[in-house]
Amino acid sequence: MAGHSKFKNIMHRKGAQDKKRSNLFSKLSREITVAAKMGMPDPDMNPRLRLAVNAAKAQSMPKDNIQRAIDKASMAGGEDYEEVRYEGYGPGGVALIVEALTDNRNRTATNVRTAFSKNGGNMGSEGSVSHGFERLGLIEYPASAGDEDKVLEAAIEAGADDVESSDDGHAIWTASDALHEVAGNLEKALGEAESVKLAWKPTITVAMDEGAAGTLLKLVDTLDDDDDVQTVWGNYEISDEIMDKLG
Numbered sequence: 001m002a003g004h005s006k007f008k009n010i011m012h013r014k015g016a017q018d019k020k021r022s023n024l025f026s027k028l029s030r031e032i033t034v035a036a037k038m039g040m041p042d043p044d045m046n047p048r049l050r051l052a053v054n055a056a057k058a059q060s061m062p063k064d065n066i067q068r069a070i071d072k073a074s075m076a077g078g079e080d081y082e083e084v085r086y087e088g089y090g091p092g093g094v095a096l097i098v099e100a101l102t103d104n105r106n107r108t109a110t111n112v113r114t115a116f117s118k119n120g121g122n123m124g125s126e127g128s129v130s131h132g133f134e135r136l137g138l139i140e141y142p143a144s145a146g147d148e149d150k151v152l153e154a155a156i157e158a159g160a161d162d163v164e165s166s167d168d169g170h171a172i173w174t175a176s177d178a179l180h181e182v183a184g185n186l187e188k189a190l191g192e193a194e195s196v197k198l199a200w201k202p203t204i205t206v207a208m209d210e211g212a213a214g215t216l217l218k219l220v221d222t223l224d225d226d227d228d229v230q231t232v233w234g235n236y237e238i239s240d241e242i243m244d245k246l247g
Helices: 008-020 024-038 047-058 063-072 105-118 148-158 176-190 210-225 240-246
Strands: 082-089 095-102 122-124 133-142 162-166 169-175 195-202 229-234
Touching: 024 047, 024 063, 024 095, 024 229, 047 063, 047 176, 047 195, 082 105, 095 105, 095 210, 105 122, 105 210, 133 176, 148 162, 148 169, 148 176, 169 176, 176 195, 195 229, 210 229, 210 240
Parallel strands: none
Antiparallel strands: 082 095, 082 122, 095 229, 133 169, 133 195, 162 169
């Protein structure tokens, strides 16, 4: 259980996008509503709903907004969203997985396909890239939670599988079906996490040059800006030097 995070570019890029997206609360609300509709409307009895509520709290979403999103799940005539996953390739042969919640599959598929085609990528069929990723649980803590040794020890005690620490924070990986339990154990030792979610972790990453990285990030931005798209995962790795140049 060790290792510097080759995944950090992906997660930090995603985090930066999350913070500046004006429609973030809308996406969080949609996930809460879907989670509440799929199980009990009580976060303590519904692990997926608890993850969604925790994610909303981490982004300072007001309690009233969270409760409204939960209540919407039981309202007659409310929106009926379904989970859809798209896979494809971006510039430089980067593999991308796009997770969406939509009430109109045709609209979402068209928007995602257009985003790929206009930004140096192309859509693939389902399963075309996901074989190069693992479906795992991801728990993130800021650097202030403790040094590498403290977090590693807490993660081992909590039953996690791997830890990746950097100056920016800690990524703790676990089996997908153990995410809820491990997150609960870690909370006792380290406090509330910055985020707790299911993630697609690439088995191999692709190093990007400056030209391909710029085009790729435009593609990721375009996908992120779509109301239906919840998360974009990729197997790209962009050096800090290139990230600084791209701003």
